[in-house]
Amino acid sequence: ATIRRCVEDLNPDPSHPGCIYSQMHMCLAPCFQGCTDEEYQQEVGRVVAFLDAEGQPLIRGLETDRARASEALDFEAAGKLHRRLEKVHEVLRQKPGLARNLRDLHAVIVERGAQPKSITFFRLRGGEIHGPFHLSLDENVARPVPLDQQLHELLALPPRPEDSPSPSPWEHLSLLARWYYSSFRTGEILPLGPNQEIPHARLIRLCRKVLAPA
Structure with a gap:
């Protein structure tokens, strides 16, 4: 599931009707408290870490797991891991060129x-x-x-002095x-x-x- 697909200001309320994505379990549904604050922050942290590292730790982990599955002749598992890798690369390809820390x-x-x-x-x-x-x-x-x-x-460019305020x-x-x-x-x-x-x-x-x- 994604974190959420809406852009409205969040005011979590159990009476909120949600949307089609929350009904299909395709988001965390914070609008009607479908997740705790801790779960929401944890998922946000994972996304921030993924973008900050350009997805490389996740890619390396999936590549390692895929290689192990192939060596063990578990081609079904290797195929699933390969498809996950393709999805990760697709996400990174959609990232605008200026989108970086x-x-x-x-x-x-x-x-x-x-x-x-x-x-x-x-x-x-x-x-x-x-x-x-x-x-x-x-x-x-x-x-x-x-x-x-x-x-x-x-x-x-001259190095920025350590004590100079960041513009x-x-x-x-x-x-x-x-x-x-x-x-x-x-x-x-x-x-x-x-x-x-x-x-x-x-x-x-x-x-x-x-x-x-x-």
Whole structure:
């Protein structure tokens, strides 16, 4: 069962009529106290942990159990575990690209610059937008510094002081979401891992894609 499918504010009451999903046992039915507060919080915690870890602990566990079932020639059990794995992967595929823990929301945004054959970058660190940073990719311009080094120096962010207050991310996230989900978006985004290391080869390919004629 899912936690719940409705979006109304919860005011648990045994007299609440519920809905078709609660009648089919497809949710926890907190609306009419079909579960205790502890059960509800426990299930929410499981979902948060699943999303926070990108489902990897559950996937590894199911893969291990499937391998054991196959080795034991219990192909029926292995088939059931395989179908569960497919459902987990399907859930993860439906997750929007920006849906991740805020502290892990790191990326480089690539947009066409105002000048010909130029790129404008923005760095996203923990949901906070930095930039813009500008770079010319005109092949006729002499480059005393290799492009990889230019990108490294251009996009490097100073470490945030430990005692500095964390900025409110909501305005940054609002701007990011409006850009990311816009049907008129022309730029690209390169998600980064927890160490925020920038893969320069992939970034250069994105730059060329953005500069390519429409």
